[in-house]
Amino acid sequence: MTTRYTEDHEWITVDGDIATVGITAFAAGQLGDVVFVELPEVGRSLTKGDEFAVVESVKAASEVYAPVDGEITAINDALEGEPAKVNEDPSGDGWFVKIKLADASQLDGLMDEAAYNAHIA
Template identity: 80%
Template sequence: MTTRYTEDHEWITVDGDVATVGITVHAAEQLGDVVFVELPDTGKTLAKGDEFAVVESVKAASEVYAPIDGEIIAINSVLDDAPATVNEDAAGAGWFVKIKMSDASQLDGLMDEAAYNAHIA
């Protein structure tokens, strides 16, 4: 599975036509201790760039944006009770939503890991 990144520090991995989205380790480190994650409802349709979640930490609140168009088919309900999972495993267990993609070609506009690392350097 290939991971792509946005300039706003979201990551996306794709399996078939389903994308899993979260925030990067860099974003989680910048936020500090995450104390609350507000996730959308399943069934919500997103357009690329739409705000779909809010992450609150001891330092700040930050919006999370959709990297692609699609419909939310799953949310990570673990984050309701354990928002610190984002800090502990941002690129894994701390995922936010799964989106059924409506236009996979949008992935072409996202950064690969090397480009993202250059972006945050």
């Protein structure tokens, strides 16, 4: 499995042709306490750059963008009752959606961990 990162602080971990997407620990830390996550419908088609979720902290709402093209195959329903999972475990239990990749080559345009760490440094 490979994990890639976007400049907008989404992470994407790929297993076969299914990718799991969430926001990074850095992004969660910047947002502060997450109080609500609005997730898309399963089955929705995404084009890279589409706004597909909204994270609400006490103070503000922030959009989350699709890192690649694809179709939503699952959403993390647990966030509805426990949005704080995004702060507690952003790269694990705090995942947002699973996407069936339309074009795996798009991953090549995203950052690896070292590049992302340099991006937020």
